[in-house]
Amino acid sequence: MIEISNVSIGFETIRRRTKKDGAANPAAESGTGDMFALDGVSLSIPEGCVYGILGSNGAGKSTLLRLICGVYRPDDGSVMIDGEKVWDNEKAKEKVFFVNDETVQFTEYTPKELANYYSCYYEGFSVEMFDRLTEQLGLPVNRRLSTFSKGMKRQAIVALGLSSGTKYLLIDEAFDGLDPAMRKLVKNMITDAVLDRGTTVLISSHNVTEISEYCDRAVLIHKGKIVFSGEIDEIRGGLCKVQFVRKESPVTREEIEQTGLEVLQYTLLGSIAQAILRGDSDTVSEKIGQVSSDLAEQIPLTLEEVFVYELKARGYGDETD
Amino acid sequence: MITLDVTGRLPIYEQLCRGICGEIAKGVLQENDRLPAARALAKELGINPNTVAKAYGALERDGVIYSVAGVGCFVAKQKDRADRRFLEEFEQKTREAKKAGVSEEMLRGILSRVYGEKEKHGQPGGDGK
Numbered sequence: 238m239i240e241i242s243n244v245s246i247g248f249e250t251i252r253r254r255t256k257k258d259g260a261a262n263p264a265a266e267s268g269t270g271d272m273f274a275l276d277g278v279s280l281s282i283p284e285g286c287v288y289g290i291l292g293s294n295g296a297g298k299s300t301l302l303r304l305i306c307g308v309y310r311p312d313d314g315s316v317m318i319d320g321e322k323v324w325d326n327e328k329a330k331e332k333v334f335f336v337n338d339e340t341v342q343f344t345e346y347t348p349k350e351l352a353n354y355y356s357c358y359y360e361g362f363s364v365e366m367f368d369r370l371t372e373q374l375g376l377p378v379n380r381r382l383s384t385f386s387k388g389m390k391r392q393a394i395v396a397l398g399l400s401s402g403t404k405y406l407l408i409d410e411a412f413d414g415l416d417p418a419m420r421k422l423v424k425n426m427i428t429d430a431v432l433d434r435g436t437t438v439l440i441s442s443h444n445v446t447e448i449s450e451y452c453d454r455a456v457l458i459h460k461g462k463i464v465f466s467g468e469i470d471e472i473r474g475g476l477c478k479v480q481f482v483r484k485e486s487p488v489t490r491e492e493i494e495q496t497g498l499e500v501l502q503y504t505l506l507g508s509i510a511q512a513i514l515r516g517d518s519d520t521v522s523e524k525i526g527q528v529s530s531d532l533a534e535q536i537p538l539t540l541e542e543v544f545v546y547e548l549k550a551r552g553y554g555d556e557t558d
Numbered sequence: 559m560i561t562l563d564v565t566g567r568l569p570i571y572e573q574l575c576r577g578i579c580g581e582i583a584k585g586v587l588q589e590n591d592r593l594p595a596a597r598a599l600a601k602e603l604g605i606n607p608n609t610v611a612k613a614y615g616a617l618e619r620d621g622v623i624y625s626v627a628g629v630g631c632f633v634a635k636q637k638d639r640a641d642r643r644f645l646e647e648f649e650q651k652t653r654e655a656k657k658a659g660v661s662e663e664m665l666r667g668i669l670s671r672v673y674g675e676k677e678k679h680g681q682p683g684g685d686g687k
Contacts, residue, residue, distance in 0.1 A: 534654065
């Protein structure tokens with residue numbers, strides 16, 4: 238179980254961690270407001286699930302993953318893996334393999350050499366599995382990574398990650414750069430790891446449909462804060478779209494709000510009023526019964542729509558702004 | 559056998575449940591037939607294995623299927639179990655139709671036409687009643 242409690246990390250901390258000089262930037266340190274890459278984030282990730290990390294651009298997805306694998310130390314709060322703090326803790330870090338989004342390091346090595354390297358660090362590394370996976374993927378294991386395409390590099394690192402046998406596998410921009418056939422193959426390899434070893438997988442992606450299809454739980458981050466988290470079906474059930482038809486005069490936003498429902502968005506198309514409402518299907522259908530209309534039709538939302546409406550409600554991606 | 563609409567509005571586990579009930583109703587899956595293993599189905603459809611497990615769990619609770627530990631899931635003896643989902647859907651659609659002003663006679667017309675067809679052509683399967 239990964240437990241993240243009230244974690245905050247400033248951009249300045251990350252800058253110092255990334256830049257070799259390590260010099261403080263006093264101007265940034267004295268600032269307030271949007272100085273946090275993550276701001277008071279709490280999240281718990283149960284074992285054996287496939288957890289999707291969604292977010293607007295620059296929301297803090299990669300920062301979250303780097304905190305979980307102990308690359309960054311939080312300024313505030315704690316990141317615990319199986320009850321142990323992960324920062325500077327070799328025992329906890331041994332349970333985690335992180336597939337970085339940025340250009341793969343060690344490009345002067347061949348996958349085979351990297352397998353040898355990782356097998357020194359990860360006790361559970363399986364050379365047999367590495368051979369099998371790279372064969373399935375058709376990867377030349379004795380060629381330097383620098384000669385690989387972007388997709389091939391990712392395949393190689395994911396194969397190394399799966400072979401490491403860690404309890405937790407973190408993949409930043411999970412299926413980026415993979416063609417549809419390789420996507421399916423890699424997904425099926427992850428499925429095997431989940432079923433055979435109970436591996437907990439965290440994947441970040443911009444592709445909401447892919448997350449909704451492949452993950453059982455997800456979190457949406459926006460500007461360093463959590464918008465929602467939980468089981469995907471529950472998240473999808475948290476908002477409803479309702480179409481109201483009334484011939485004499487269209488249903489107004491105020492009429493819907495009078496029932497006590499939160500209206501995230503209201504659009505009028507001729508005599509049809511369409512509203513995005515907060516609440517599960519049962520609550521919403523009970524409340525909209527109070528609005529007089531010829532027809533009130535509930536339409537379930539996709540995860541992608543929930544993503545867009547929740548962020549629009551926070552002023553992100555809204556064309557009218 | 560089951561296809562998913564990943565951009566669809568129904569949750570994937572619900573699509574799986576309906577898909578399996580559909581196969582049972584059509585007679586593709588029959589009593590005591592073994593369902594595909596969660597792993598095989600998850601891989602085939604490119605979805606999370608936990609989602610398949612969730613769907614199988616829901617179907618087992620409804621008595622549509624039964625599981626044998628270590629062996630797999632099988633189609634249970636069907637009375638009206640697999641049909642329940644269709645009936646719920648039917649009732650909901652009927653309510654919507656009523657609200658939209660469709661008369662009972664019109665719906666009855668559809669019913670007798672559909673059931674008339676079945677007798678005429680002797681279609682296999684049907685709803686098993």
